Amino acid sequence: MTSRMDTRFAKLKAEGRPALVTYFMGGDPDYATSLGIMKALPEAGADVIELGMPFSDPMADGPTIQLAGQRALKGGQTLAKTLDLARDFRKDDSDTPIVMMGYYNPIYIYGVDRFLDDAIEAGIDGLIIVDLPPEMDDELCIPALAKGINFIRLTTPTTDEKRLPTVLNNTSGFVYYVSMNGITGSALPDPSRISGAVARIKDHTDLPVCVGFGVKTADHAKAIGAAADGVVVGTAIVAQVAGSLTKDGAATADTVSAVSTFVRGLSTGVRSARLVAAE
Amino acid sequence: MNDTPKPNSFRSGPDEDGRFGIFGGRFVAETLMPLILDLQAEWEKAKNDPEFQKELADLGTHYIGRPSPLYYAERLTEHLGGAKIYFKREELNHTGSHKINNCIGQILLAKRMGKTRIIAETGAGQHGVASATVAARFGLPCVVYMGATDVERQAPNVFRMKLLGAEVKAVTAGSGTLKDAMNEALRDWVTNVDDTYYLIGTAAGPHPYPEMVRDFQAVIGQEARQQILEAEGRLPDVVIAAVGGGSNAIGLFHPFLDDEGVKIVGVEAGGHGLDGNEHCASITAGSPGVLHGNRTYLLQDNDGQILEGHSISAGLDYPGIGPEHSWLNDIGRAEYVPIMDDEALEAFQLLTKLEGIIPALEPSHAIAEVIKRSPKMGKDQIILMNLSGRGDKDIFTVGKILGMGL
Ligand SMILES: Cc1ncc(COP(=O)(O)O)c(C=O)c1O
Numbered sequence: 001m002t003s004r005m006d007t008r009f010a011k012l013k014a015e016g017r018p019a020l021v022t023y024f025m026g027g028d029p030d031y032a033t034s035l036g037i038m039k040a041l042p043e044a045g046a047d048v049i050e051l052g053m054p055f056s057d058p059m060a061d062g063p064t065i066q067l068a069g070q071r072a073l074k075g076g077q078t079l080a081k082t083l084d085l086a087r088d089f090r091k092d093d094s095d096t097p098i099v100m101m102g103y104y105n106p107i108y109i110y111g112v113d114r115f116l117d118d119a120i121e122a123g124i125d126g127l128i129i130v131d132l133p134p135e136m137d138d139e140l141c142i143p144a145l146a147k148g149i150n151f152i153r154l155t156t157p158t159t160d161e162k163r164l165p166t167v168l169n170n171t172s173g174f175v176y177y178v179s180m181n182g183i184t185g186s187a188l189p190d191p192s193r194i195s196g197a198v199a200r201i202k203d204h205t206d207l208p209v210c211v212g213f214g215v216k217t218a219d220h221a222k223a224i225g226a227a228a229d230g231v232v233v234g235t236a237i238v239a240q241v242a243g244s245l246t247k248d249g250a251a252t253a254d255t256v257s258a259v260s261t262f263v264r265g266l267s268t269g270v271r272s273a274r275l276v277a278a279e
Numbered sequence: 280m281n282d283t284p285k286p287n288s289f290r291s292g293p294d295e296d297g298r299f300g301i302f303g304g305r306f307v308a309e310t311l312m313p314l315i316l317d318l319q320a321e322w323e324k325a326k327n328d329p330e331f332q333k334e335l336a337d338l339g340t341h342y343i344g345r346p347s348p349l350y351y352a353e354r355l356t357e358h359l360g361g362a363k364i365y366f367k368r369e370e371l372n373h374t375g376s377h378k379i380n381n382c383i384g385q386i387l388l389a390k391r392m393g394k395t396r397i398i399a400e401t402g403a404g405q406h407g408v409a410s411a412t413v414a415a416r417f418g419l420p421c422v423v424y425m426g427a428t429d430v431e432r433q434a435p436n437v438f439r440m441k442l443l444g445a446e447v448k449a450v451t452a453g454s455g456t457l458k459d460a461m462n463e464a465l466r467d468w469v470t471n472v473d474d475t476y477y478l479i480g481t482a483a484g485p486h487p488y489p490e491m492v493r494d495f496q497a498v499i500g501q502e503a504r505q506q507i508l509e510a511e512g513r514l515p516d517v518v519i520a521a522v523g524g525g526s527n528a529i530g531l532f533h534p535f536l537d538d539e540g541v542k543i544v545g546v547e548a549g550g551h552g553l554d555g556n557e558h559c560a561s562i563t564a565g566s567p568g569v570l571h572g573n574r575t576y577l578l579q580d581n582d583g584q585i586l587e588g589h590s591i592s593a594g595l596d597y598p599g600i601g602p603e604h605s606w607l608n609d610i611g612r613a614e615y616v617p618i619m620d621d622e623a624l625e626a627f628q629l630l631t632k633l634e635g636i637i638p639a640l641e642p643s644h645a646i647a648e649v650i651k652r653s654p655k656m657g658k659d660q661i662i663l664m665n666l667s668g669r670g671d672k673d674i675f676t677v678g679k680i681l682g683m684g685l
Binding site: 073136 | 296304305306307308309310311312313314452453458462465466469470471472473566568569570571572574577579581582583584585
C-alpha cells in the first residue's frame, strides 16, 4: 500500500513544486480553535500538517512554541485529545498527511503499542520525536515502522558525513533538515548554505528533504523551497495564533483566520519557488 | 579504582548504551548526539590516561582540599543514644560542597575537547558556584542558568557566581526551579554546540553524564571507605546521603555497593508531605519516564507531563533522579526514603547546636534520617553520612522561616 505521505510527495513532484509543511500546536489555545486551525490549513495551501503534541519540558523549543504548549496544557490538552484532533480532522480530509511532533515521555506514559494503534486508527501518518535519536530506535521507531507509521528524523548541521547514514537508516516519509544548530524560532540562516546541505543529504537518500527552523516569511519560504523538496514553518504560524489571542490567552474570532491568511501567503511563496529553480 | 568489580557486581553499570537496567540512555535531540558521542570517547580516553588522573588528583589535593575528613559526631551520637555517627565532611571542600569534585573533573575534559565556553544549571547555586569557580581557575567564560525562584532564595550564591565572573541567567519558565534551568541550559547547548561545554551538576542527563559524574564523585566513597576502616577497623552498617539528582549520594554509595553488609539509604525531599504534589520524592512517589536525556523515576501526571515538585531545599527541588539510583532502587540494593521540610529544618538546627556545624538544607534531610535511625540501632553499630555542603547559603531561608530577623 502506498502511504498517504508518498502519494502526497509524488503528486507535488509531478506538479514540480516543493511541499509546504505547516506546524501548529494541538490544543492551542483550546481544542475547538485548534481543530478549526487544522481544518483551515489544507485549504490555505498546506500540503503536510505537523500536529504539535504539547509537553511540559520542550527542551528543543524557543519561547514561542514553549508558550503555545503551556497554553494548550492549561486548556486541558492531553495526548489522547491530540489524537482526537487528528480523528476529527480525518472526517473531512483523507488525503493530507499528518505528522505528530513532540517529545517522547507522553507517548511512553500512554504506552507505545497502545499509542501506535490509536495513532493509526486516528489517521496519523508519521512521527517526529525530538528526543529519540537513532541510538534509541528500539523505543518507538522500530515499533512504529513495523506498524506502518513513518518515522521522520531530524538531521542537523552537526550530523556529519559519517553519521548521516545512521540517521537516515530507519527514516521514512521524508527527511527533516534542521537548518541550524539551535531551538525553534531562531533566525534563518543563509539559504545558499542550505542547498549544499540538502544536496549532501540527497547523496544518501531518495526520500524528499524538507527544511525547517527559522522560516518566517513568504520570501523565506520561496528561497528555501527553491533548494528543497519542502519547507517547514512552525514558530511563525504559532506566533500568528499568539498574536490573535486576548490578554488572557483566549481565542478570538480572528484566531483561525490569522493563521489561514498567513499560511496562504507562505503558500504563494512556496508555489513560486520552482520558477527560480526550474531545471 | 584499582579493585576490579566482581562478576555479578553492582558496580559494573552502565552498559555501553548508558543503561542501568531499563534506566538511563541517550534521549537527546540529534543536534547533541554527535557531541555526546565525542564526550563519551574523550571521557573513555581521559579515564585511562595517567596524566589526566594525576592532574585530577593534584587539583583534588591542593585546590579542593582533599581528602575531606571523616568526623565522628560524638555529641550527636550521645544525644541520640544509638549507633555511632560519622560524617564525611564534603562541606569543608573549596566552595563548600561536593559539587567541586565533579566540576574539576569536567572542566579538565572540556579543556581536552578544546571547548571555550562553559554552561551550567544550578538549583541551590552550589553547582553554579563550583562551575563559576573552575571556569575562573581555567580562564573560561561561564554562563549559569538558575530558576528565578532559586535566584531569590539562594541570593548569596548568586552574588558569589557574579564575583567569580560568571553570567547568571534567571529562568522564569515553569516554576523557575532546577528543571527549568536545565531545560534552558540544554537550549543554550543545542544553539552553541561548537564551542560550548555543558557542565551538568548531578549524576543525571544523557549518557555518559550519569556515569562520568558518578566517577568524579566516587572519590567521596573511596576515601570514606578507607577512613572508616582506619577509624573503626570495619565497614559501616548504614551509609546515608540526601538525593537531589543524586551525585553526592552515588559518589558515597558506589564504592560500597558490593559490600553486602552495608545498607544503603538515599533521602529524598518529602516537602510538605507525599499526599499532594508538594514534594520531590521521585522514587518514593513517582514513576519511570523520560526527561533530560534519560529514563528514570519522575514526578509526572497521567499524561506524562512533568510536575514541578517542591522542597525547602533548592538543591533537592528536582522532579527526577539520576538513573543509577532508579536502578539500585528497583533491584533492591538501595532504599529511598522521604524526609519532610520541617524534619530537615529541625535537623539543621540540631546539628548546628550540638556539633557547631551549620549544614546545608540538602544534607539536613540526610541528618533527619540519621536522627530517626540511630536511636533504633545498637551502640556498636555505625552510620556514615555524607555531609555534602555547608549551610551559609541557607541562613536567610532558615531565618525567614524561623522568624529570626537578619
Ligand atoms: C550541598 C548539596 N547537597 C546535595 C545537593 C543535591 O544534589 P545531588 O543529589 O546531585 O548531590 C546539592 C545541590 O545543589 C547541594 O548543594
